[in-house]
Amino acid sequence: MKLKTILLSTALGGVAFGVAAQEVTVMSWGGAYTKSQVEAYHKPFTTETGIKVNSVDADNPATPIKAQVEAGNVTVDVADVEYSDAIRLCDEGLLEVIDLSILPPAPDGTPASEDFIEGALSDCAVASIVWSTIYAYNTRNVDGSPTTMADFFDVGKFPGKRGLRKSAKANLEMALMADGVPASGVYALLETDEGVDRAFDKLDTIKNDVVWWEAGAQPPQLLADGEVVMSTAYNGRIFNAAVGEGQPFEVVWDGQILDFDLFVVPRGAPNKEEALKFIAFSTDTQRLADQAAWISYGPARKSSGEKVGLFNDGKTEMAPHMPTAKANLTNALVNNFEFWVDRDAELNERFNAWLAQ
């Protein structure tokens, strides 16, 4: 009993302290991406409101949320997650429903609901960026220049190891596109067993040459080390390594897969109010545009587009490096979140079985 009292008072003390100190904990994906958020969102937010922002990282911030919420021990106030995860977690009642009226309108007065790109707002989530999975190669280690998704899967033409994310998502779509399926037909085909078989058959052709990665910071590292000659990657990571650090990386936009990253608040977050304040602040027109100066991800608001300018080196124009730039959209696929919410478990199971064969 006594022990319980002590534990309880410590816990309450902790909460009380948290309120007094006014802080918010934001979980994101680490590396260059977290840095862009710290620069564009966290720092100005603290300056303006006095609320301290703690930044923590995970390979995929969606995964710790269920454990934390169900254990009743939520330490994260805001998490940055992919679309399908946001929908899935929201459906399972693990996220706070966000009142979208807290979001500020665009500078010209357009309400937030119209200013955000279609699909960027949902019950529990507010999108901040449009990012994409692309593949990139190290020009030092590749003879010639791959231009299509098929080239990525062609180890005869471009010998060397390939880097792929260790999950079914994106790999299956890319395999089908490499096999000649146009972007518009990919998900319809993946709905069928034949389509899934065809995707795995295509992956089979490079299976022995693949190095699997899990954290977003790994592909630039693998490319720089020469462990792989080409790798799929989040486009912003490659941009920062190439432009920010001068690595000889080239992005191939053919067959890119676009997705949103969204802010969510786990149910029972200790600083919910601050979390909502943080989300409203970070997703206003100016902040979203500011973030683009730190990494090549497109802002989720239409009104931010025209404010996107130069990279923080002061000379690189960001627009052509955005996944949403017109030239990059010739053969692009928009990630179908409904498909993945539904089929994620099944296809990852199959993917694991395939990996172990």
Added chain:
Amino acid sequence: MANITADLTPSKADTRLTTADGKPLKAALAAAQSHAKRRAFFLVLPLLLFILVTFVLPIGQMLHQSMYNPGFTLHQDVISKVKTPIMVNVRNWFDTNPPGSEPDEAAYAALAKDFLLLDELRAAGSVGTRVNYDLSGTRSLFTKTARKADKLEPPYKAALLEVDEKWANPEVWAVMRGASSAYTINFYLAAADLTRDVNGEIASVPDNRALYVKLFIRTLLLSVLITFLTFILAYPVAHLLATLPLRYSNLLMIFVLLPFWTSLLVRTTSWMVLLQSQGVINNALVASGALADDNRIQMMYNQTGTVIAMTHILLPFMILPLYSVMRPINPSYVRAARSLGATSWTAFRRIYFPQTIPGIGAGALLVFILAVGYYITPALVGGADGQLISNLIAFHMTRSLNWSMAAALASILLGGILILYWLYDRLIGIDNLKLG
């Protein structure tokens, strides 16, 4: 003499010995002992509680979770912890209609009513997830239907089929019936690469989905291989340490213990630096001309990497028990054998080796059990084919969030190890074990 005998064989009325104050001796002894026993119990009570809380309870919970998934029957609000029974009407319909009955309008009406509650509780996702475990591709059926629940109107069958034609699929209904009991062995079936077909019969999954049996076997084989390798490497080292003079052996012991004290992650990543295709070993081989630049050896991100790194990491667990049994072995036994004409091999085989068996048993058991449950090293260096079953458990814990599946896999692993332990006890004897 006769008198004394008579005194010591008391009459039937007075069979019990008594103490000085007349109490039966047996009761007095028991009272005194129970006091001592109670005190002893209080001394071990903290340990007992500790084991109960940190060991027995979690394992019990894990076993329970592996058979219990209330996703279809009970919704618990994560904040208020209020539990609400869900899918009540459909479950009632299942209770009153035998398996295999065609769902009628009453069934669809029950379903529509349940969905109203699901929508209100935001529980459609977890219900859909539960059904999706047994029949993939059905999760969105539940979330989609819940979103439209308040617009459903009779006739419900037509209304639900309007939302999605899958509601007419007998498989969906069969799986819902299966999930309507929170207790299930389906997760164990899945862990053995089995599934249930439409009629609820157990069948094996298609070859391209079979995964777990293969991984269990691989985990077992790799663990045996690693145990064997550590034994081969550790035996001479332990012998050297045990026979050198103390001041040298202490110095050498540091070299065994230093890696032991170093972080697991540091040791694993060091192996990555050494073994990767652009790593130290490959670079050295290429520089020396032994290997062509485009023909580097792949030693990392596969089984080879897992075996090399784990053998190194688990080596101290073999060396230390071996050392502890070798140290006190009297060298004069071997000398005596040699002086009686045994060859050095015979002396080793018949005199020295048998005395080290308790250490081998202990080391092998330690290394094997650690290897079977190893997680972080295979995750980092195993690539695709060097993964062990623990990596799949971690996958279900953190990625797919199917905790019942993770619990079922972990329970099978636990059961397997207990069986091996029992076998070990039968074959070698657990009291023949010397840990140090």
